[in-house]
Amino acid sequence: MNLWLRVFLPFAAGYYFSYFLRNVNAVIAPELTRELAVSAADLGLLTSAYLLAFGAVQLPLGLALDRYGPRRVEAFLLLIAATGCALFAAGNSMTGLAVARAMIGLGVSSCLMASFKAFSQWFGTERQASLNAAIMAAGGLGALTASTPLSWAIPHFGWRTVFVVLAVAGVAAAAGIFSTPDKPGTAKPEPLRSQLGGLGEVLASRAFWCYAPQTTLIIGGFLALQGLWAVPWLMNFSGLPREAAAHHLLLMGSGMLTGFLGIAFGVTPLAARGFGPLLLLKTGMGVGLLATLLIVLGTAPGGPLWFIFGMVFSVGNLAYALLQGHYSPALAGRVNTALNLMAFVGAFGIQWGFGAAVDALQAAGHAPRAAYQITFGALLAVQAASYLWFLGGARKQR
Numbered sequence: 001m002n003l004w005l006r007v008f009l010p011f012a013a014g015y016y017f018s019y020f021l022r023n024v025n026a027v028i029a030p031e032l033t034r035e036l037a038v039s040a041a042d043l044g045l046l047t048s049a050y051l052l053a054f055g056a057v058q059l060p061l062g063l064a065l066d067r068y069g070p071r072r073v074e075a076f077l078l079l080i081a082a083t084g085c086a087l088f089a090a091g092n093s094m095t096g097l098a099v100a101r102a103m104i105g106l107g108v109s110s111c112l113m114a115s116f117k118a119f120s121q122w123f124g125t126e127r128q129a130s131l132n133a134a135i136m137a138a139g140g141l142g143a144l145t146a147s148t149p150l151s152w153a154i155p156h157f158g159w160r161t162v163f164v165v166l167a168v169a170g171v172a173a174a175a176g177i178f179s180t181p182d183k184p185g186t187a188k189p190e191p192l193r194s195q196l197g198g199l200g201e202v203l204a205s206r207a208f209w210c211y212a213p214q215t216t217l218i219i220g221g222f223l224a225l226q227g228l229w230a231v232p233w234l235m236n237f238s239g240l241p242r243e244a245a246a247h248h249l250l251l252m253g254s255g256m257l258t259g260f261l262g263i264a265f266g267v268t269p270l271a272a273r274g275f276g277p278l279l280l281l282k283t284g285m286g287v288g289l290l291a292t293l294l295i296v297l298g299t300a301p302g303g304p305l306w307f308i309f310g311m312v313f314s315v316g317n318l319a320y321a322l323l324q325g326h327y328s329p330a331l332a333g334r335v336n337t338a339l340n341l342m343a344f345v346g347a348f349g350i351q352w353g354f355g356a357a358v359d360a361l362q363a364a365g366h367a368p369r370a371a372y373q374i375t376f377g378a379l380l381a382v383q384a385a386s387y388l389w390f391l392g393g394a395r396k397q398r
Helices: 002-036 040-056 058-068 070-090 094-107 111-122 125-145 148-157 159-178 192-203 206-236 242-272 277-297 302-316 318-324 329-363 368-397
Strands: none
Touching: 002 040, 002 070, 002 094, 002 111, 002 125, 002 148, 002 159, 002 206, 002 242, 040 058, 040 094, 040 206, 040 329, 058 070, 058 111, 058 192, 058 329, 070 094, 070 111, 070 159, 111 125, 111 329, 125 148, 125 242, 125 302, 148 159, 148 242, 192 329, 206 242, 206 277, 206 302, 206 318, 206 329, 206 368, 242 277, 242 302, 277 302, 277 318, 277 368, 302 318, 318 329, 329 368
16 A cells, blocks of 8 residues: 555656646637637647657657656656646747647656556566556546546636646646655666667567557547547537537546556456457457547447547557567567557647648638548548558467
8 A cells, every 4th residue: 555655646646647738738729729820730730749749759768767767757757847838828829839838748758658667666567457557547537637627627717827737736746756766676777779779679570560550540540639639520520519529528538547447457357258458459449440430420429439439549558568468578668668659650640630631621622521521531541541451460460
């Protein structure tokens, strides 16, 4: 219980903070568009600056966590995130807001990977799956908070005040993580040259490129939609008011949280019945694409589909454990951060490209509703192609 309070809870608070910041722009998008008179492409670029900075540091982050430990690395980076929140609250230009958003992305880039590193130091192997699922559930709570509750707060306090509060929360989260203990007797990390060689081994392998395209386009696409485009889609395509659209974000976050908890408690019993993690990943991704198709066509009630959409994202995270099984345990950190990089490269490109496509289609004469539908349909097509690539690669790997 002492370790749970001193180690797990501070890192869980950090990941909650990280996930809230990832999704906050989806709810404040109407205010940003109105106050700053930005286009959809500009809004996508502004919001995806977070993802660009986040993804860019994933590979060196793995090296830093091994050398300096999760406590120091994450506490330092969270202070950068807090500074970014303060600058965002004061920003009045696209450049200033984009820089602030990038600082936020850099500052929260270690929250999940540092948690995994800390858990591997302090808790036994048999507890890793439940702890990893629990930390992701904390992120799910952050996603829930950055939906309907945030949409209620914005009209009363304004988005700038929200970011001031977030700056203070970032400092508090950094202090909490810095107060966690260091693990005595931690082994000396391997030389940097050896670490880089191991990373090259991962990036050159067939197993990595079996999982990478699906993670880039499907998981990255989910992050792009949850972090920005879900609310504009629901407002422009489905004709919902902002509060109702934010409620759909709440349903998506609820599905994600349900999925993470289900994985934590259900993977082992399902595997014992012959429904292993690989089959669960294949099935989940297929169901997710079907739900996406129904969302794009607008032929079914939206609420349940967005809940399923969030649940499938949690299933997609099984790819990390499955891919890691192809390598030695010594490469685990580099495997995870390399795959995480692909997810955030996809999220950045999709979040920016979605807005650019919507703008281009409207400039060509399409109505907003049609522009959103065509863009989302094109995204679904490339996601389906990556899924078929994964199925073929997984069959060869087996």
